[in-house]
Amino acid sequence: MSTETTEYTAPDSGGKAAAAEQEFETEHLEVSMGPSHPSTHGVLRLNLELDGEIVKKCDPVLGYLHRGDEKIAENMTYNQFVPYTDRLDYLAPLANNAAYAIAVEKLANLEVPERCQAIRVVTSELARISAHLLGLGAYTMDVGALTVFMITFTEREKLYTLFEELTGARFTTSYSRIGGVTRDMPDGWTDRVLKFCDEFLPLLDDVESLLTRNRIWFDRTADIGVISKEDAISYGLTGPNLRGSGVDLDLRRDAPYSGYEQYDFEVPLGENGDCYDRYAVRMEEMRQSVRIVRQAIAKMPGGPFYAEDAKRIFSPPKDKILTSMEELIQNFMITTEGPDMPAGEVYFEAENPKGALGFYIVSKGGGVPYRMKIRGPSFNNLSILEKVCIGGMISDISAILGSLDFVMGECDR
Amino acid sequence: MIAQDLKSALQESCPDLEDRTSLDWPAFNCPMDRLVGVVQALRDNHGFDALMDATAIDNGVDASPRFTVVYHLFSLQSHSYIRIAADCSDDESPVAPTLTGLFKSANWMERETFDLFGIHYEGHPDLRRILMWDDYPHHPLRKDFPLAGFENELSDPEIAANTGVKVIPAPMAGGPFVAQHSDFESKREPVAKDESWNEQNEKPD
Numbered sequence: 001m002s003t004e005t006t007e008y009t010a011p012d013s014g015g016k017a018a019a020a021e022q023e024f025e026t027e028h029l030e031v032s033m034g035p036s037h038p039s040t041h042g043v044l045r046l047n048l049e050l051d052g053e054i055v056k057k058c059d060p061v062l063g064y065l066h067r068g069d070e071k072i073a074e075n076m077t078y079n080q081f082v083p084y085t086d087r088l089d090y091l092a093p094l095a096n097n098a099a100y101a102i103a104v105e106k107l108a109n110l111e112v113p114e115r116c117q118a119i120r121v122v123t124s125e126l127a128r129i130s131a132h133l134l135g136l137g138a139y140t141m142d143v144g145a146l147t148v149f150m151i152t153f154t155e156r157e158k159l160y161t162l163f164e165e166l167t168g169a170r171f172t173t174s175y176s177r178i179g180g181v182t183r184d185m186p187d188g189w190t191d192r193v194l195k196f197c198d199e200f201l202p203l204l205d206d207v208e209s210l211l212t213r214n215r216i217w218f219d220r221t222a223d224i225g226v227i228s229k230e231d232a233i234s235y236g237l238t239g240p241n242l243r244g245s246g247v248d249l250d251l252r253r254d255a256p257y258s259g260y261e262q263y264d265f266e267v268p269l270g271e272n273g274d275c276y277d278r279y280a281v282r283m284e285e286m287r288q289s290v291r292i293v294r295q296a297i298a299k300m301p302g303g304p305f306y307a308e309d310a311k312r313i314f315s316p317p318k319d320k321i322l323t324s325m326e327e328l329i330q331n332f333m334i335t336t337e338g339p340d341m342p343a344g345e346v347y348f349e350a351e352n353p354k355g356a357l358g359f360y361i362v363s364k365g366g367g368v369p370y371r372m373k374i375r376g377p378s379f380n381n382l383s384i385l386e387k388v389c390i391g392g393m394i395s396d397i398s399a400i401l402g403s404l405d406f407v408m409g410e411c412d413r
Numbered sequence: 414m415i416a417q418d419l420k421s422a423l424q425e426s427c428p429d430l431e432d433r434t435s436l437d438w439p440a441f442n443c444p445m446d447r448l449v450g451v452v453q454a455l456r457d458n459h460g461f462d463a464l465m466d467a468t469a470i471d472n473g474v475d476a477s478p479r480f481t482v483v484y485h486l487f488s489l490q491s492h493s494y495i496r497i498a499a500d501c502s503d504d505e506s507p508v509a510p511t512l513t514g515l516f517k518s519a520n521w522m523e524r525e526t527f528d529l530f531g532i533h534y535e536g537h538p539d540l541r542r543i544l545m546w547d548d549y550p551h552h553p554l555r556k557d558f559p560l561a562g563f564e565n566e567l568s569d570p571e572i573a574a575n576t577g578v579k580v581i582p583a584p585m586a587g588g589p590f591v592a593q594h595s596d597f598e599s600k601r602e603p604v605a606k607d608e609s610w611n612e613q614n615e616k617p618d
Contacts, residue, residue: 063544070529071553075560107436233463233489236518247489254492344436347485347494349465358466360485373468373483383521412544 026051031394035064039142039398042408046385050394058389058397060382065412073372077338078104078178079315081372086172088376088410091134092127092353094163096410097176099350102257103359104178107346108339110310114301116180117259121296122193123166123175124258124350125289129200130159131353132240132282132289132405139279139402140211143220148207155203158196165189178339179314180306190297197290204286211279221275225388225400228273235387236380239355240281241404245273251351263295275403282405312340338367354378354407376410419459419495427451433498438485440496448499449510452484456515461486461495464516467523469530471556479504480532484512501532511537529554 034045043064049057069088073081085100086093098120105112137152160170165186167173175181211217227237232245242249250267252260268284270277306314315334320327343365349358355377362371381404389397419439424430427447433440443451455461466485472478478500486495501507511534512519523534524543531552534540542549546568551558561582567573 063542063546066544068553071558071560109436231517234517236463236465236516236522238465249489249492251492342436344434345440345496346435346437347466347496348437349494356465358485360466360468360483362470371470373466375466379521379525380518383518387517 028056033397035061039401041138041401041406044382044401044406044408044411046389046397048389048394048397053393053395055389055392055394055397058386060385062379062382062408063412065408067413069413070372070374073369073374075368077367078341078369079334079339082176083172083174086174088374088413089131089352089354089357089378089407090171090409091407092124092131093171093173094123094127094167094175095131095350095352096357097173098124098258099348099352099357100359101176101178102350103346103348103361104339104341106348107344107361107363108178108310108313108341110179110307110313112180112307113304114259115184115303116305116307118296118300119181119185119305120176120258121260121263122190122293123163124352125293125296126159126162126193128289128353129286130156130163132286133159135353135402135405136207136279136282139399139405140217142398142402143217145211145214145217148210151203151207155200158200162189162193162196165192177306177314179310180304183317184305190300193293194297197293201287201290204283208283212283218276220399221279221403223272224275224392224396225403226272226274227384227388231384231387232273235384237355237384238349238377238380239351239353240278240285241355241381243267244270244278244281244403246270246277251349251356255349257348257350260292262299263292265292275399278403278405314339334367341365341367341369349375352377354405354410355381357410374410374413376413378406378408378411379413382406382411422459423451423454426454433496435496438494438496440498443497443499445499445502445509448482448497449512449515452486452497452512453515455486455495455497460488460490462489463487464512464518464522465494467512467519467526469526469532469554471530471554474557477504478502480507480530482509482526482532507532508535509533510535513537528552531555 029050031048031050032045033048034040035043040046045061045064047059047061048055069084072084082097082100085096088096133152133156137149140148163173164170166189167175167182227245229245229247232242232247246269248267248269253267265288268281268288270281311330312333315331316327321331341363343363345362347358347360349356356375357377358375360373360375361369364370388400420430420432420441423441427443427450429444429447430451431442433442463486464484465487468483470481470483472481480501481498482501484497486497499509501509509532511523513523520539521543523537524541526532527534527540528542528544529552541547545553548568549565551563564582565580567578567580
């Protein structure tokens, strides 16, 4: 980045005034914020140019968490890549797993059973709640409200206990497979999810009472980091950040996948596109997620949790592999060669907590993708920083970063 | 049906538009010199107002045209996508026109494609690397770039001189299942690419 400073040239109005201007000529200060700064959640670095406390230029530096996921994907079979999707948006691995599996199933033109779809909806929505809880907790902590963080992290912990019960892992769940999920829900799990939902909503009201009409919170977030509708669309923002600017787009409703069209929910929208609106949208989204979870559990269909007829794609459950020859062969073929995929190209986007997580898969047949592009929503959401931070105070940056709710795992991939 | 309407409408401005095989959304191959015009027509006349994804494909080291740039546009009205692809004519130093004049999101996505594929976007205001560090010499998503990577100097010469540290390739090329694209018993059988060295056995010089 250049160290050039814009010099202020005073209008030629006599020697004295010019001399005074010379004396007060300010020099722009260059500050490197991050990559390990508490409010740059993860490893984002911002090269800032400051005039006093006013931000004149903001240049985000990415790539500290670049692992080459797309290169890795080209070198392994479709199912082997599932654990890597955990680490994209590592705050909502269950939603990533489902999005990736749906993308590959689209390539295979495979319809998964209704029960599998419903399970994916429940897990994706729980992941959304957990991701928004962390985003909200970190956001409020960045602008100085510590209590909210305590509440949201306690709730998130309860969700992680539920995830552990379902998938065997708290964080890196790897729950989806191409053509199904790894295992069915354990007995009584849905009751515990419903119990969580019942206890969660009053706590969300508590959080709301701490923030929504809080004068300090309002001062720190209202009219800060305003993103116009046009900018939000042009910069490719998605998810709550797009809806915070008042653009009515939710892929769950508008381009339904995994049976989302059966569920009744509302899409909250902001008006001003400021940090406060993005907060308000996320709060309401959590309530709507609870609504979807309750509906999905209420009409949870029976039947298999994986596509039984997809013999060349889904590896059957372990107990069947160990007792039946047919399934053993099936498992062997899928493990060694990968699932049998047709040649072709698909692009699929799922409405994830951070926005639209997209997978563009180019297949030339066989079990390994020829090219897989991952569209991480945080990548686009962060690209607006170079515009939205300008002219604000440096202390607004932590509010803006918190409200954009990004995660570097999917940004750097 | 919709795809056919779109195609005939687009062909007015670009007669060379061809269908591209696709399993989902309408997809077109477009000549590189008409790309900006076609995308602008899609944005202004057909409601595709968001550029969701811009990337490229390396069709193989020996293939020609080797590089194809691919764009996914999304319509907020009809909630559908469209895929536009264009082949780069030069295989050695591929060039594509920038779309930053139409979509702000193209800025970073083209920087990423430049970084990982080495495709030069003409007219891009700020074509720097974005994921790899600035003076990194390779383009990792090209097919001739090995999964393990290459040995590299650290980007800061002072640190490199003081520590003698280099960026070394990953210890084993991709673990147990690495697709072999060349001649092997089965074309699709994934095997380790490079087993000549690993964590236990030192790398031969």
